[in-house]
Amino acid sequence: MTSHEIRYLNARLVCARYGVSPMTLWRWARDEDLAFPSPMYIHCRRYWLETALSEWDIQPRGTTKKRGQEGKRPTVKVLRMEDLIAEGE
Numbered sequence: 001m002t003s004h005e006i007r008y009l010n011a012r013l014v015c016a017r018y019g020v021s022p023m024t025l026w027r028w029a030r031d032e033d034l035a036f037p038s039p040m041y042i043h044c045r046r047y048w049l050e051t052a053l054s055e056w057d058i059q060p061r062g063t064t065k066k067r068g069q070e071g072k073r074p075t076v077k078v079l080r081m082e083d084l085i086a087e088g089e
Helices: 011-018 022-030 050-058 081-088
Strands: 008-010 040-042 045-049 063-066 069-072
Touching: 008 011, 008 050, 011 022, 011 045, 045 050
Parallel strands: none
Antiparallel strands: 008 045, 040 045, 063 069
16 A cells, blocks of 8 residues: 555444444444544445544543543554455455
8 A cells, every 4th residue: 555545444344443333433433522533424334534543543542521420532452454354355
């Protein structure tokens, strides 16, 4: 992949990247405190810009307040794109 190549990941790949369910992904997208990247919609399907996800990955995982309680941003395991492609073959 060249440095100027733009890649989009669909919801299935984003779920696999972070090891979460589609419902968790839906919740993250709506939680303003997490600042999870917003998806782009193409024909009613969600796609995330890979660079936006990578930037979110390196953000500090500070504490957030939700419903009057203090909580931590989720700790996520990031999978390499090559690993995801290999699993699909």
